[in-house]
Amino acid sequence: MNDEDRPALPRVGLVGLGAMGLGMARSLRTAHYDVGVHDRRSEAAAAFTREGGTAFDSAGELAATVDVLVGVVVNAAQVEAVLFGPHGAADRLRPGAVFVMCSTVDPVWSAELEKRLADKGVLFLDAPISGGAARAANGELTMMTSGSAAAYALADPVLEAMSSTVYRLGDHAGLGSKVKIVNQLLAGVHIAAAAEAMALGIKAGVPAEALYEVITHSAGNSWMFENRMAHVLAGDYTPLSAVDIFVKDLGLVLDSARPEKFPLPLASTAHQMFLQASASGLGGEDDSAVIKIFPGVDLPEQAGG
Amino acid sequence: MNDEDRPALPRVGLVGLGAMGLGMARSLRTAHYDVGVHDRRSEAAAAFTREGGTAFDSAGELAATVDVLVGVVVNAAQVEAVLFGPHGAADRLRPGAVFVMCSTVDPVWSAELEKRLADKGVLFLDAPISGGAARAANGELTMMTSGSAAAYALADPVLEAMSSTVYRLGDHAGLGSKVKIVNQLLAGVHIAAAAEAMALGIKAGVPAEALYEVITHSAGNSWMFENRMAHVLAGDYTPLSAVDIFVKDLGLVLDSARPEKFPLPLASTAHQMFLQASASGLGGEDDSAVIKIFPGVDLPEQAGG
Numbered sequence: 001m002n003d004e005d006r007p008a009l010p011r012v013g014l015v016g017l018g019a020m021g022l023g024m025a026r027s028l029r030t031a032h033y034d035v036g037v038h039d040r041r042s043e044a045a046a047a048f049t050r051e052g053g054t055a056f057d058s059a060g061e062l063a064a065t066v067d068v069l070v071g072v073v074v075n076a077a078q079v080e081a082v083l084f085g086p087h088g089a090a091d092r093l094r095p096g097a098v099f100v101m102c103s104t105v106d107p108v109w110s111a112e113l114e115k116r117l118a119d120k121g122v123l124f125l126d127a128p129i130s131g132g133a134a135r136a137a138n139g140e141l142t143m144m145t146s147g148s149a150a151a152y153a154l155a156d157p158v159l160e161a162m163s164s165t166v167y168r169l170g171d172h173a174g175l176g177s178k179v180k181i182v183n184q185l186l187a188g189v190h191i192a193a194a195a196e197a198m199a200l201g202i203k204a205g206v207p208a209e210a211l212y213e214v215i216t217h218s219a220g221n222s223w224m225f226e227n228r229m230a231h232v233l234a235g236d237y238t239p240l241s242a243v244d245i246f247v248k249d250l251g252l253v254l255d256s257a258r259p260e261k262f263p264l265p266l267a268s269t270a271h272q273m274f275l276q277a278s279a280s281g282l283g284g285e286d287d288s289a290v291i292k293i294f295p296g297v298d299l300p301e302q303a304g305g
Numbered sequence: 306m307n308d309e310d311r312p313a314l315p316r317v318g319l320v321g322l323g324a325m326g327l328g329m330a331r332s333l334r335t336a337h338y339d340v341g342v343h344d345r346r347s348e349a350a351a352a353f354t355r356e357g358g359t360a361f362d363s364a365g366e367l368a369a370t371v372d373v374l375v376g377v378v379v380n381a382a383q384v385e386a387v388l389f390g391p392h393g394a395a396d397r398l399r400p401g402a403v404f405v406m407c408s409t410v411d412p413v414w415s416a417e418l419e420k421r422l423a424d425k426g427v428l429f430l431d432a433p434i435s436g437g438a439a440r441a442a443n444g445e446l447t448m449m450t451s452g453s454a455a456a457y458a459l460a461d462p463v464l465e466a467m468s469s470t471v472y473r474l475g476d477h478a479g480l481g482s483k484v485k486i487v488n489q490l491l492a493g494v495h496i497a498a499a500a501e502a503m504a505l506g507i508k509a510g511v512p513a514e515a516l517y518e519v520i521t522h523s524a525g526n527s528w529m530f531e532n533r534m535a536h537v538l539a540g541d542y543t544p545l546s547a548v549d550i551f552v553k554d555l556g557l558v559l560d561s562a563r564p565e566k567f568p569l570p571l572a573s574t575a576h577q578m579f580l581q582a583s584a585s586g587l588g589g590e591d592d593s594a595v596i597k598i599f600p601g602v603d604l605p606e607q608a609g610g
Contacts, residue, residue, distance in 0.1 A: 107509065130524050130525075144523075167515070169515055175510075175511060178509045179511055179515070179516060179519050181509075182502045182505060182520065183519070183523050183524065183525035185498070185501065185502045186525030186526075186527070186530065189498040189571065190498065190525070193490070193491055193494040193495065194491070196494075196569055196570065196572065197487045197491045200486070200569065201483060201486075203565065204486075205480075205483070206474070210472070211487060213472070214472050214488070215491065217447060217470060218436075218488050218528075219435050219436065219437070219488065219492050219528050219529060220488035220489070220529075221491075222495060222529075223523075223525070223526045224524060224527075225527075227524070256509075257505060260508065260509075262504075262508055263599070265501065265574050266574055266575065267501065269571055273571075294567070
């Protein structure tokens with residue numbers, strides 16, 4: 001269609017320019033959005049002005065200028081700070097604006113947040129993301145969303161600009177976060193299982209490359225095995241997503257199930273493995289470094305490293 | 306090429322007409338092999354004669370007629386019976402013939418078996434299989450093999466007729482079985498993790514179909530999640546591979562690591578879950594029935610069931 005036929009884009013802001021948020025902000029720029037940004041590291045927001053963004057000193061100042069505010073921070077505590085902390089966004093968003101929450105949080109907390117914002121006339125989308133930093137930069141995230149029709153009506157073009165797949169799971173907050181919790185359970189267990197299996201095979205004298213080649217073409221494969229064991233083969237533990245992220249996320253998985261008294265034997269075991277890795281000083285390394293908790297395994301080393 | 310230019314096919318026999326063995330025997334027929342078969346259930350061998358096979362009353366009688374004998378039985382004890390039991394094959398195979406062992410066994414035991422057969426002048430291939438009954442019937446198995454060049458020279462056309470992928474992992478027995486052990490560790494943990502995750506999500510009120518759709522397109526996916534949770538969605542626990550197979554295979558994984566004093570926290574936890582399922586009377590159901598160990602979960606029911 002012609003430019004003049006195109007409906008006006010909603011005014012959009014994004015808080016949290018980490019590995020995921022920066023990629024998402026770039027995807028919005030690619031889709032021709034003016035993008036206001038805030039990060040508590042002011043240098044991160046300033047750097048994004050060189051890519052055509054507009055930096056704001058606080059979440060509140062940014063919130064006052066937008067229809068859709070996207071929060072891409074680490075956890076519920078940071079979402080609280082963005083919305084309700086000093087210079088927070090909740091009181092500055094216009095009535096009818098929507099807050100899109102992309103963090104991995106307890107589903108019950110997310111459902112409560114929807115009510116707290118509704119009290120201020122602000123709409124809410126429960127919208128955790130999956131896919132990693134590379135996909136975020138290419139607008140190819142998966143979003144696991146739920147919320148009211150009114151929230152979707154305003155936020156939909158923004159979601160589409162950031163994602164290749166938007167799952168719409170229901171008409172109230174919490175369902176998106178529940179599915180994200182299930183995904184993180186599997187992702188965490190699969191990384192730890194990949195590490196356990198590769199460690200066993202290498203210890204038994206199977207060449208690591210042959211093991212990777214066979215498993216990635218067999219019934220034992222997982223998305224995480226294929227992705228993370230490539231880091232082990234390369235001997236490269238530069239953190240794309242760190243061990244401590246799964247210390248947090250599997251902790252959240254366990255916390256979310258405990259009030260229901262629901263047992264999670266594998267998530268619990270995998271969590272202990274990530275805790276052991278973190279306690280061994282590996283918390284800041286790539287999550288594939290959980291393989292280093294297995295002693296006596298001759299892991300591949302980085303070329304020239 | 307013309308029929309008369311075609312090199313003579315090795316004479317081939319197959320012992321064990323279970324779900325996998327029957328499919329493999331059919332693949333050999335499709336590839337124009339005369340196939341001699343034996344099964345301790347004589348009716349299974351008799352039935353295969355209607356598909357052009359030749360039935361033998363014992364492994365030994367069959368062994369005396371072939372160049373390549375393929376063993377597709379459940380475990381090491383059954384391989385022992387096929388080779389060294391009454392009317393066994395080991396003393397009837399001609400010198401220079403090859404025994405292709407497709408069972409999942411302890412790698413150390415497999416390496417010893419290679420030596421025991423070498424004492425009789427018989428060649429050996431360590432050749433565990435992966436892929437399931439449907440792939441077996443279509444000649445699309447994955448084989449994880451290792452053994453001597455002489456064994457491959459004779460058995461290669463037979464392997465190719467049964468498989469879409471033959472991994473050649475080294476020049477002595479044991480490597481194939483080691484890789485298979487690693488694959489079974491992952492497969493077993495992934496089935497149990499899929500069950501744990503689906504149970505959590507359904508219990509939390511997420512529709513099972515939506516959960517399956519999102520996870521199979523996200524970083525939490527695994528080959529086993531995609532395959533086995535389809536059975537849960539259908540409410541169909543007809544055993545394609547039974548709970549008790551993973552009671553056995555994860556037991557083998559743990560047994561193989563214990564002499565090395567190597568810890569396997571996730572394999573151990575998953576094994577306990579399959580044991581709990583089996584102890585609950587689910588041992589003969591499809592392995593996806595491990596999801597039934599989680600109480601209070603409203604699982605999908607079979608249509609019309």
